[in-house]
Amino acid sequence: MSEAAEPEASLLVVVLDTNTAAWERCPLQFDRALQQVVIFLNAYLALKPENKLAVIATNKSECRYLYPTEFTDETTIPEMQVYEQFRDVDTKVLTGVQKMIESGSMSSDTPAGIEQGQSQVSRALSKALCYINRGTKASVNKIWPRILVVSVADDAPREYIALMNTIFAAQKLGVLIDVCKVVGSDSVFLQQAAEITGGNYLKVDTQENRGSLLQSLMFTCLADHFTRSMLYSPHNDLIDFRATCFCHKRVVDIGYVCSVCLSIFCKMAPVCSTCKTKFSFKLVRAPSAANGTSAGKKKPPVN
Amino acid sequence: MAKEVEDEDYIDIDDTGPEGLKGADGGYAWEEEYKRSWDVIQEDESGSLQSAVQGIQEQLKRKRRLRDTTAIQRGIIRHVILVIDGSENMGTRDMRPTRIAATLQILESFVNEYFDQNPISQLAIISTKDGLAEKLTDLSGNPLDHVNALRDKSNKDLAGEPSLQNALELAMHTLRRAPTHGSREIVCIFGSLTTCDPGDIKQTQAALKHAEVRVSMVQLAAEVQVFKRICQETNGLFAVADDEIHLKDMLFECIPPPPVVSAKATSDMIQMGFPIRASNAQVPTPCVCHHELSFSGYICPRCRSKVCSLPTDCDVCGLPLVSAPHLARSYHHLFPEENYREIDVEVHSGAEHSGAGLVCFGCEGEVKGAAARYQCPRCRKEFCLECDVFIHETLHNCPGCV
Ligand SMILES: [Zn+2]
Numbered sequence: 138m139s140e141a142a143e144p145e146a147s148l149l150v151v152v153l154d155t156n157t158a159a160w161e162r163c164p165l166q167f168d169r170a171l172q173q174v175v176i177f178l179n180a181y182l183a184l185k186p187e188n189k190l191a192v193i194a195t196n197k198s199e200c201r202y203l204y205p206t207e208f209t210d211e212t213t214i215p216e217m218q219v220y221e222q223f224r225d226v227d228t229k230v231l232t233g234v235q236k237m238i239e240s241g242s243m244s245s246d247t248p249a250g251i252e253q254g255q256s257q258v259s260r261a262l263s264k265a266l267c268y269i270n271r272g273t274k275a276s277v278n279k280i281w282p283r284i285l286v287v288s289v290a291d292d293a294p295r296e297y298i299a300l301m302n303t304i305f306a307a308q309k310l311g312v313l314i315d316v317c318k319v320v321g322s323d324s325v326f327l328q329q330a331a332e333i334t335g336g337n338y339l340k341v342d343t344q345e346n347r348g349s350l351l352q353s354l355m356f357t358c359l360a361d362h363f364t365r366s367m368l369y370s371p372h373n374d375l376i377d378f379r380a381t382c383f384c385h386k387r388v389v390d391i392g393y394v395c396s397v398c399l400s401i402f403c404k405m406a407p408v409c410s411t412c413k414t415k416f417s418f419k420l421v422r423a424p425s426a427a428n429g430t431s432a433g434k435k436k437p438p439v440n
Numbered sequence: 441m442a443k444e445v446e447d448e449d450y451i452d453i454d455d456t457g458p459e460g461l462k463g464a465d466g467g468y469a470w471e472e473e474y475k476r477s478w479d480v481i482q483e484d485e486s487g488s489l490q491s492a493v494q495g496i497q498e499q500l501k502r503k504r505r506l507r508d509t510t511a512i513q514r515g516i517i518r519h520v521i522l523v524i525d526g527s528e529n530m531g532t533r534d535m536r537p538t539r540i541a542a543t544l545q546i547l548e549s550f551v552n553e554y555f556d557q558n559p560i561s562q563l564a565i566i567s568t569k570d571g572l573a574e575k576l577t578d579l580s581g582n583p584l585d586h587v588n589a590l591r592d593k594s595n596k597d598l599a600g601e602p603s604l605q606n607a608l609e610l611a612m613h614t615l616r617r618a619p620t621h622g623s624r625e626i627v628c629i630f631g632s633l634t635t636c637d638p639g640d641i642k643q644t645q646a647a648l649k650h651a652e653v654r655v656s657m658v659q660l661a662a663e664v665q666v667f668k669r670i671c672q673e674t675n676g677l678f679a680v681a682d683d684e685i686h687l688k689d690m691l692f693e694c695i696p697p698p699p700v701v702s703a704k705a706t707s708d709m710i711q712m713g714f715p716i717r718a719s720n721a722q723v724p725t726p727c728v729c730h731h732e733l734s735f736s737g738y739i740c741p742r743c744r745s746k747v748c749s750l751p752t753d754c755d756v757c758g759l760p761l762v763s764a765p766h767l768a769r770s771y772h773h774l775f776p777e778e779n780y781r782e783i784d785v786e787v788h789s790g791a792e793h794s795g796a797g798l799v800c801f802g803c804e805g806e807v808k809g810a811a812a813r814y815q816c817p818r819c820r821k822e823f824c825l826e827c828d829v830f831i832h833e834t835l836h837n838c839p840g841c842v
């Protein structure tokens with residue numbers, strides 16, 4: 138990725154997790170948190186007039202764009218005191234979330250395999266990337282894309298592959314993924330998302346200080362690509378990319394990988410339990426490194 | 441003026457009527473020569489790039505067609521040997537600045553893309569000049585080795601004639617120690633129309649076929665029957681590239697893992713190491729791959745030596761070292777996303793979509809009345825062309841299905 142220069146604009150897509158079941162577990166009330174997110178959005182827009190914004194909300198049963206949308210609320214009278222774009226964002230985000238919660242309490246068409254406290258994060262991220270793909274292509278000037286995930290839900294194991302696909306796509310597009318985990322345990326999936334794309338992963342301790350969500354957002358997620366090179370980012374030294382075996386969910390150092398479906402096992406087995414392939418009974422080791430690059434200059438038989 | 445450009449270059453591939461296939465000169469679309477896309481980009485009198493945008497749309501559509509998403513077993517673990525022609529013919533200036541310089545530059549992005557899509561595969565590079573073949577890199581899973589070898593200045597010292605037979609024999613020899621669960625492939629880039637061989641190349645061809653090595657070639661000058669036959673016999677691709685962009689397109693077709701057709705292919709359990717990140721030490725330690733001092737790196741779980749990047753093979757004990765995300769990177773080849781169906785706008789515009797555009801499920805962008813829309817056969821959501829291409833080329837997730 139080339140270096141960002143100062144005057145270039147950003148394109149931020151915020152993925153807002155509105156899973157009510159998960160927010161109920163949070164000491165920070167949802168409406169207060171929402172208020173803080175909206176302040177952050179205004180701050181982001183105020184930084185540079187060319188900055189672009191989109192907000193996508195997700196919960197366990199749906200995933201929708203809150204901003205920008207075509208719908209405009211005619212009933213509100215323009216307030217002279219408020220900058221027009223702020224008002225637009227504020228009302229759309231707030232009314233959008235409200236609508237989602239209302240419809241969410243009655244809808245029951247949750248996809249199979251998603252539990253109460255989980256959200257459709259991979260769908261929201263897929264949509265965000267589609268938006269960014271189109272936005273960056275349509276933009277005449279260089280625009281620096283990034284995603285902020287405000288997450289409360291737990292990891293849904295069925296989302297693993299989809300989520301990994303979105304992470305690699307983000308990496309390819311040069312999209313940073315920042316993650317703000319507000320409640321619950323650390324999200325292993327989103328930690329990887331931040332790590333692989335070069336974004337920040339933050340666990341916000343809302344227990345300690347009720348205002349700390351806004352504080353974390355402002356200090357860590359507001360900076361654009363250019364400014365980030367001058368800031369210290371919160372480091373997560375402990376993320377490890379070791380694999381867990383499919384058979385016992387144990388972390389493995391040296392594993393055995395099925396050559397057909399790439400399932401990881403901690404022990405040799407005659408048949409792959411994922412794809413049912415029978416293995417030839419020989420363990421394959423990589424060729425020894427001794428005959429490596431430097432030794433390889435053999436000449437073939439020539440006339 | 442804009443009108444003229446548009447008429448000449450706008451080839452509507454979805455128009456199936458015989459008239460629709462005719463270009464402006466009255467010939468059929470496939471009779472026209474491959475157009476350089478930058479020739480199409482011209483401003484019209486109002487200064488807008490309308491025709492250019494249309495050209496890009498057409499390119500997107502063409503990409504859409506090339507996709508193959510059938511769920512068949514694919515060789516995820518590949519062994520590819522790149523053969524580069526280093527003969528005097530590569531000094532020709534029909535590509536900029538020369539054939540060899542353009543080729544090396546494209547190969548660099550090829551190597552990166554290859555390892556991006558085939559993270560647990562291997563690659564080796566062979567160059568042929570003066571009737572000889574020489575290995576530039578041995579089979580290795582580390583993209584940096586190959587990129588560095590390609591950047592070597594001596595690659596641009598061209599000499600004599602190439603020897604396809606020597607190069608293929610050397611490649612076959614290199615592939616001999618590749619395990620049977622992996623694919624064996626050779627990809628050649630040849631500028632020369634002749635080859636200076638020590639023996640009968642037909643025998644090499646038979647040996648390649650017997651060993652189930654797939655040979656593909658991109659020719660930079662013209663079709664050569666001998667070369668083409670080898671590719672056909674071994675189920676490979678053969679193409680003649682007209683310019684740099686075409687060359688890149690042709691080469692990149694070799695990047696997605698090919699289907700497994702071999703009867704000899706076996707499935708194995710492959711031993712792999714998942715290293716942990718070296719903890720932030722107080723003193724820098726050398727890595728075994730470059731012998732340079734650094735604070736970071738990954739520790740081989742078997743021999744405890746430090747390498748600086750993944751994926752790679754441990755330089756000390758030879759264990760393939762990967763991280764779990766590297767394996768996840770290949771999953772989309774195993775579970776490909778289904779192709780979207782193009783929706784007939786005529787049928788649609790009759791009923792509920794009269795005139796009004798549709799909102800793309802992916803990017804929330806409006807798809808204007810007449811523009812094509814694409815529907816996912818599983819979730820029935822509709823998408824714009826841009827998103828369709830993006831979803832199948834890069835994202836590999838249908839936003840409606842996940
Ligand atoms: Zn398997």
Ligand SMILES: [Zn+2]
Pocket residue numbers: 727728729730731732747748749
């Ligand atoms: Zn190193």
Ligand SMILES: [Zn+2]
Pocket residue numbers: 740741742743744745754755756757758759
């Ligand atoms: Zn080792």
Ligand SMILES: [Zn+2]
Pocket residue numbers: 267271800801802803804805823824825826827828
């Ligand atoms: Zn779209």
Ligand SMILES: [Zn+2]
Pocket residue numbers: 816817818819820821838839840841
């Ligand atoms: Zn779908």
